[in-house]
Amino acid sequence: MGVMTESTGTSATDSGHYDNVACPFCGILCDDLAISRTAGGLKVTKNGCDKAKAGFERAVASTGPQIAGKPATLSEAVAAAAKLVKSAELPIFGGLGTDVEGMRAVMSIADNAGGVVDHALSEGQYRNFRVLQSGGWVMTTLTEARNRADLFVIVGSDIHQLHPRFFERIVCNERSMFSDNPPKRTVVFLGEGLDQSAAKSTRIGDVITIPAKGERIGEIMVALRAMAKGGAISGDTIGGMPRAQIEDLLARCQKASYGVMVWAPPSLSFPNADLTVQATSEFIKDINQTSRFAGLSLGGNEGAVSAGAVCAWQSGYPLRVSFASGKPHYDTERFAMASLLANKQSDLLVWVASYTPGLSPPDCDVPMVVLGTPGLALSRTPAVYIPVGTPGVDHAGLIVRCDNVVSLPLRNLGRSTLPRAADVLAQIEAAL
Ligand code: SF4
Structure with a gap:
């Protein structure tokens, strides 16, 4: 193994074969996969389940950023996204299918823009959070x-x-x-x-x-x-x-x-x-x-545990946090994404889904800024779409396992050169 390059996490003597790869496609993060990169894409050669194969072997289309469905440069899309975030009364930062760095960037921009953060799968997580918060447990x-x-x-x-x-x-x-x-x-x-x-x-x-x-x-x-x-x-x-x-x-x-x-x-x-x-x-x-x-x-699929952990480290609360008042405000009912959208209390949805194409944004009528893996299923054209890489496939990263005690490094397997959601979010925040 050669020296890791800071920008990509790939090895300078990258052979295209990787052992002991951690899989980010469900919360148990198996870390024993073997994967090869060939001209036809990535191939799981050892220890992957069907879900892992679907994730690693999926070819990503070479799509670029779009504004209202029309091709745009990354800087134009970033500027358009920043304009929408800046003018929104209460933007929701949802989906949150990303890694630790991506979630840190979400927290930063939500704090800066006065938004709400909630993960797409937090309804399930709250079945646990409520018990942990009220009575504790032995895990x-x-x-x-x-x-x-x-x-x-x-x-x-x-x-x-x-x-x-x-x-x-x-x-x-x-x-x-x-x-x-x-x-x-x-x-x-x-x-x-x-x-x-x-x-x-x-x-x-x-x-x-x-x-x-x-x-x-x-x-x-x-x-x-x-x-x-x-x-x-x-x-x-x-x-x-x-x-x-x-x-x-x-x-x-x-x-x-x-x-x-x-x-x-x-x-x-x-x-x-x-x-x-x-x-x-x-x-x-x-x-x-x-x-x-x-x-x-x-x-803990779709980065849900990382999202809850980072939100808790940085705000003191596990998701469903609003920064609209200038400080973290926690309310499990009021700041649930589904209820904010149903009650028309938000005017912008910023959706992050970098792992699987199935993590679609919910049906809603507010404008959307989507940072998604290529092929993400969308029922309508977002105001801004920026394709992003998948942590552990297109770029290196860090993710928290479902038992909350281990953070595993994810490797850049070189499938594409798509940007990290963390970097795109930081660019949008810098342009606010
Ligand atoms: S999808 Fe889950 S079970 Fe399958 S290899 Fe990846 S981490 Fe393991």
Whole structure:
């Protein structure tokens, strides 16, 4: 490996083959991919799931900046975007599919322009944030779970669909940090219609299915908590499931030497799902008095964890922050992007989506400035469009993993020379 160049992060002796590449296309950030760059584009040669292949191998069209759908130079597009941001009463900086540097730039321009920041996937994140803010929790990390857990309870979440290599890397590993022959582990799928196809390996012993409806899982957690404390629960069913199944789940939790409850907030998409996260977290806290148990929240796709982390470092609050008054103002309802747009309280949407073409801006009637990966699906022509690179593919970067404890460096694989969202945002801010 040669010397890294500051401007691009590529190696001066770049061979076009990269090992141990971190993948930014979902929140678990697998860091063991092998990728080659060929004349036909990037090719994942080892360890990529379909989602990773779609992300890395996607060819990006050579589009340039546009103003009202017409080609423009970058400096013209930047000037037009700055004019719109400057004249807006309350611009929203949304989407926020970017890396740590991109999010720092978002915070800076939002502060300068008096705007609101909110991530496209923050509705799911808030199912966690509300619990963390109100009662706290006991959480573990991907590494701890991989090396120590003997019981995984998958809580109402289609983990395999959202994070295709979670089971392969964290649950099915044949060896752990502490043993070449660790004991088998049990996997419980608590939820209806969850994809269990990846829970197959010599490492896995029992696989238990409790097909409860998502909105009744909170009820089951509350019952588990009560039964663990010796409380009486009447009835033949609990949360719609046979009582014996729930009693068996409790016994397995109590017997586990290191149990982990895993959920992905985007999967818990029913009303008041934060209460399910809360009930799960409270059960985990209780059972820790007699056993070792922890939660593990996944999610974090499209740079959502980086966005929440940077916003918290810099403003003290995790997204849904307004700088309109000149200082950070936090309100989870008032400054939710969807509600601001629905109530026509914003007059400009600045949308950042640098990872996948599916992170489209919401339907709305305000002008849009879009900093997007080429091919981003748009239902109408934005006032200004500036194509930007994908962190970890087109330029180097840094991203925060779903368990919040690790920031991973992303490499420039040289797919294109598209600019970083961070640099474009800084240029727009400089032109305000
Ligand atoms: S599971 Fe997620 S991080 Fe891992 S390779 Fe697939 S998309 Fe990338």
